[in-house]
Amino acid sequence: MTANPQFCNALISVVADLASKLTTEQRYQRLLSACRQIFPVDAISLLKLEGNSLIPLAVDGLSNDTLGRRFLVDEQPRLEKILHSHTPVRFAADSDLPDPYDGLVEPDDTPLNVHDCMGASLYIDDLPWGVLTMDALRPGTFDDISPIELRTFISLSEAAVKAADLISALETRVKQVNQVTRTLLEENGQIDMVGISSQMLELKREIDVIAQSDLAVLILGETGVGKELVAHQVHVLSARSEQAMVYINCAALPENIAESELFGHIKGAFSGALADRMGKFELANGGTLFLDEIGELPLSIQAKMLRVLQNGEIQRVGSDRHIKVDVRIVAATNRDLRREVSEGRFRADLYHRLTVYPVHVPPLRERGNDILLLAGFFLEKNQYRLGVTGLRLGNDAKRALLKYDWPGNIRELEHLISRAALKAVTAQGRQSRFVTISLANLDISTVDLPQDNKLPQDSPVSTQAKVDLKESVEHFQRELISQQLVAHNNNLAATAKDLGLDRSNFYRLLKRLGIHPDQED
Numbered sequence: 032m033t034a035n036p037q038f039c040n041a042l043i044s045v046v047a048d049l050a051s052k053l054t055t056e057q058r059y060q061r062l063l064s065a066c067r068q069i070f071p072v073d074a075i076s077l078l079k080l081e082g083n084s085l086i087p088l089a090v091d092g093l094s095n096d097t098l099g100r101r102f103l104v105d106e107q108p109r110l111e112k113i114l115h116s117h118t119p120v121r122f123a124a125d126s127d128l129p130d131p132y133d134g135l136v137e138p139d140d141t142p143l144n145v146h147d148c149m150g151a152s153l154y155i156d157d158l159p160w161g162v163l164t165m166d167a168l169r170p171g172t173f174d175d176i177s178p179i180e181l182r183t184f185i186s187l188s189e190a191a192v193k194a195a196d197l198i199s200a201l202e203t204r205v206k207q208v209n210q211v212t213r214t215l216l217e218e219n220g221q222i223d224m225v226g227i228s229s230q231m232l233e234l235k236r237e238i239d240v241i242a243q244s245d246l247a248v249l250i251l252g253e254t255g256v257g258k259e260l261v262a263h264q265v266h267v268l269s270a271r272s273e274q275a276m277v278y279i280n281c282a283a284l285p286e287n288i289a290e291s292e293l294f295g296h297i298k299g300a301f302s303g304a305l306a307d308r309m310g311k312f313e314l315a316n317g318g319t320l321f322l323d324e325i326g327e328l329p330l331s332i333q334a335k336m337l338r339v340l341q342n343g344e345i346q347r348v349g350s351d352r353h354i355k356v357d358v359r360i361v362a363a364t365n366r367d368l369r370r371e372v373s374e375g376r377f378r379a380d381l382y383h384r385l386t387v388y389p390v391h392v393p394p395l396r397e398r399g400n401d402i403l404l405l406a407g408f409f410l411e412k413n414q415y416r417l418g419v420t421g422l423r424l425g426n427d428a429k430r431a432l433l434k435y436d437w438p439g440n441i442r443e444l445e446h447l448i449s450r451a452a453l454k455a456v457t458a459q460g461r462q463s464r465f466v467t468i469s470l471a472n473l474d475i476s477t478v479d480l481p482q483d484n485k486l487p488q489d490s491p492v493s494t495q496a497k498v499d500l501k502e503s504v505e506h507f508q509r510e511l512i513s514q515q516l517v518a519h520n521n522n523l524a525a526t527a528k529d530l531g532l533d534r535s536n537f538y539r540l541l542k543r544l545g546i547h548p549d550q551e552d
Contacts, residue, residue, distance in 0.1 A: 038069050041069045042187060045061070059077050060089045063075045063077060072167055073146075073166060074093045075091050075092060075164065076090040077089045077090075077161065078110070078162050078163075080104075085114070088161075093135045094136075102131055108129070109148070110131055112128075113150035113162045116152055119150070122148045124147065124171075132164075146167055155189060155196070163185065224260060227404065228393075228398045230393040230398055234391075234392060242266075242268035247387045249368075249385045249389045249390070250392060251390065251391045252393070253440055255440035256394055256440045256441060261390065262361045265319075265361055266321075269319070271318050271319055271359055274315075274317040276318055277314045277320050277321065278321045279323065280324055281327045282323075286535040286536075287535055290332060295348070297347050297349045299349065300348045310345065313354065316357055321363070323362075340385075362385050368382050406424060417453065422452055424467070425469040428468050430470075450474065451474075452468060454468075455468045509544050521548040
């Protein structure tokens with residue numbers, strides 16, 4: 032049997048359209064055009080089932096107003112019969128079933144007393160999607176249609192419709208994700224880096240400079256100083272601002288799944304890998320990858336991270352294929368990485384790769400009256416949250432804020448203002464014209480606060496003894512862990528569970544703190 036060249040060419044065009052950049056409407060219209068090339072039809076339509084109605088998505092040979100109609104299946108016996116049949120349905124020229132297209136075939140004055148009519152249901156994943164209908168003005172037109180060609184075209188139509196739906200869903204999803212990302216970036220961009228101190232002005236100048244390049248950036252600073260905001264500003268001001276900024280907290284990354292999280296995996300790579308999965312590097316391709324708490328990254332992963340930074344290529348876990356990625360790295364840490372390198376906890380080569388452009392974020396205690404500017408920013412946020420107006424600081428509260436040493440930096444200030452605002456609003460009432468936060472509403476030390484009402488104009492020198500926050504925290508961790516180990520007879524698994532820690536993270540913490548119990552796992 033010789034293949035019909037016209038049929039083959041039409042099928043080739045439909046298949047080619049699957050890989051073409053077309054709108055959903057264009058895909059459907061070209062599908063109908065291909066059908067008219069193969070079969071002798073005067074009118075053809077594609078209708079999708081939505082609820083109990085068939086909605087025309089594309090027509091050819093019918094009047095344009097057909098696209099605005101909704102055909103109730105219960106009221107259209109021909110369409111109902113087509114929809115519920117798994118094989119093509121043809122209606123006799125003298126069928127007494129009303130035709131839904133009477134008066135709709137172009138031109139408008141064309142009589143439809145007798146004609147040829149047939150249709151086929153389209154099923155996607157064994158569920159009815161809709162129908163394809165074909166009409167001819169001359170009776171007997173469809174007598175010579177090849178059943179094989181008809182079934183082939185119907186199957187191809189189902190594939191084309193499914194592909195169009197999937198592409199449309201993916202495009203919608205991508206638009207949604209991009210919009211969410213853009214919105215988040217805009218919101219973060221609108222959260223100006225509040226502060227006019229010399230330290231902050233210098234930091235802003237540095238950000239303006241480094242944002243214009245693709246150099247790796249290492250943001251250094253104490254916990255709570257706003258390193259993540261700096262990273263966002265670097266991204267928002269860069270040429271990659273329209274692309275994604277992907278965040279990953281290295282401190283919360285269990286070692287056993289860190290490689291998969293960063294580089295992805297293929298189906299079957301390990302127990303539980305039920306499908307292929309992209310890692311953070313692939314998700315950030317074209318954009319920025321923010322590695323927060325980079326100092327906590329396990330040494331085994333540091334080596335693989337280094338290869339990615341050197342070659343710009345990743346390998347998913349379980350795969351031999353190399354995937355090229357274009358990612359700008361912005362990392363942050365509150366650790367002294369030089370010290371970590373000297374003590375063997377961080378790779379020197381990775382350290383040098385990350386510190387192409389180091390940026391130091393100053394602690395809050397060094398920023399003088401920026402403290403009050405930030406307090407005003409947080410007060411404004413709390414006014415909105417609490418539904419009040421006139422939320423302000425009393426002079427005694429201002430003096431306390433300026434005098435305090437802020438070991439937790441901006442994050443501590445934000446939480447303190449939120450608590451104080453709630454206390455003040457509760458005490459003074461939401462209906463008050465002004466709600467004033469006093470020293471009594473603040474839960475900070477009042478030692479050596481000045482008694483007069485004069486506010487210092489420059490950054491005051493704290494009278495509190497300087498405390499190494501990191502050493503204090505680590506001392507507390509050692510004490511607590513040691514107590515729990517004794518309580519659990521040095522059973523590491525039980526101790527980790529009782530402390531609410533992932534076991535691999537707990538082991539790393541023990542190593543960092545220099546605790547070496549006899550394991551009874």
